Amino acid sequence: MSLPRLAQGKNRGVMPGNPACAGCPHNIGLRVMGRVLGTNSILVVPAGCTSIISGFYPRSSLTFPVLHVPFASAPAVASGVRASMDIKGEEGVVVVWSGDGGAADIGFATLSAAAVRNEDILVVVSDNEAYMNTGVQASGTTTWKALTTTSPVLGKSEEKKDIALIMMFHKAPYVATASVAFPLDFAEKLERALSVKGFRLIHLHSPCPPGWRFDAGKTAEVARLAIESGAWILWEYSQGTFKISPQSRPYADKTRRKPIAEYLKLQGRFSHLTQEDVAEIERKVDENWRLVLELERIYGPQKP
Ligand SMILES: Cc1ncc(C[n+]2csc(CCOP(=O)(O)OP(=O)(O)O)c2C)c(N)n1
Numbered sequence: 362m363s364l365p366r367l368a369q370g371k372n373r374g375v376m377p378g379n380p381a382c383a384g385c386p387h388n389i390g391l392r393v394m395g396r397v398l399g400t401n402s403i404l405v406v407p408a409g410c411t412s413i414i415s416g417f418y419p420r421s422s423l424t425f426p427v428l429h430v431p432f433a434s435a436p437a438v439a440s441g442v443r444a445s446m447d448i449k450g451e452e453g454v455v456v457v458w459s460g461d462g463g464a465a466d467i468g469f470a471t472l473s474a475a476a477v478r479n480e481d482i483l484v485v486v487s488d489n490e491a492y493m494n495t496g497v498q499a500s501g502t503t504t505w506k507a508l509t510t511t512s513p514v515l516g517k518s519e520e521k522k523d524i525a526l527i528m529m530f531h532k533a534p535y536v537a538t539a540s541v542a543f544p545l546d547f548a549e550k551l552e553r554a555l556s557v558k559g560f561r562l563i564h565l566h567s568p569c570p571p572g573w574r575f576d577a578g579k580t581a582e583v584a585r586l587a588i589e590s591g592a593w594i595l596w597e598y599s600q601g602t603f604k605i606s607p608q609s610r611p612y613a614d615k616t617r618r619k620p621i622a623e624y625l626k627l628q629g630r631f632s633h634l635t636q637e638d639v640a641e642i643e644r645k646v647d648e649n650w651r652l653v654l655e656l657e658r659i660y661g662p663q664k665p
Pocket residue numbers: 408409410411432433459460461462463464467489491492493494495500
């Protein structure tokens with residue numbers, strides 16, 4: 362991907378002065394997406410913070426044409442938009458821009474069905490690990506032990522659902538993880554997704570200052586620490602081949618990872634953790650790495 366293309370159009374994606382909270386990760390993701398996708402795309406947005414960020418009709422802070430749709434329907438609506446564009450012979454990319462609640466929980470049935478039908482759509486799940494727009498309720502992707510307004514006092518008792526791996530095992534043509542701390546990696550993955558036909562999904566890690574309770578100036582720092590501690594792993598599965606991304610590769614070696622406590626201690630949602638909890642989270646990180654390395658062994662460029 363060429364840098365000049367990324368640099369074009371300063372306010373592509375989302376314009377300044379919109380109603381997002383300070384430090385909002387969705388804003389970062391939308392901006393990167395706007396620069397890569399350009400004007401030849403349409404966004405289908407289920408209910409979530411982005412419905413608010415886009416503003417009230419007839420104004421819009423988003424530079425894409427946007428369809429605001431009921432929560433559970435976004436991938437189904439996108440499939441219909443794609444079909445109608447194909448009938449009319451119209452070019453362009455149909456993108457579902459969804460929160461984690463919209464994709465992994467409430468809209469999961471239509472997401473799974475669109476993947477099974479191999480619809481020619483791109484889904485970006487901006488995962489802030491809770492239902493933020495309605496006041497930080499736990500979602501399927503909220504991390505174990507995180508405090509939310511619907512979790513027990515000691516934090517969420519269930520595990521984080523891995524929506525990217527679930528979609529990979531739909532045998533979708535393109536599935537990747539990304540992070541708002543690495544906009545160029547996200548941009549390159551968007552570009553590669555655009556070169557593939559069929560169902561594509563990018564799971565974007567999006568730390569949320571008010572929801573995770575950290576300083577609004579630290580969004581990128583928290584996202585970066587997630588990578589450096591190994592808690593979030595960047596990888597790409599394209600047309601049957603699985604690869605760990607270069608930004609995450611060093612952290613396959615456990616000794617190079619930052620202590621998970623450095624990532625957790627910046628976030629108020631983990632302020633109640635005991636040392637045993639932190640050790641257990643570290644163990645889960647190790648386990649996840651073993652899984653991802655095994656996936657690369659089986660589905661990697663040098664398949665057995
Ligand atoms: C069927 C339905 N249930 C609940 C709601 C209320 N609601 C609107 S936005 C939202 C939270 C969305 O969470 P997520 O998809 O994670 O996006 P985020 O706000 O975190 O960006 C909820 C529960 C709704 N609009 N429709």
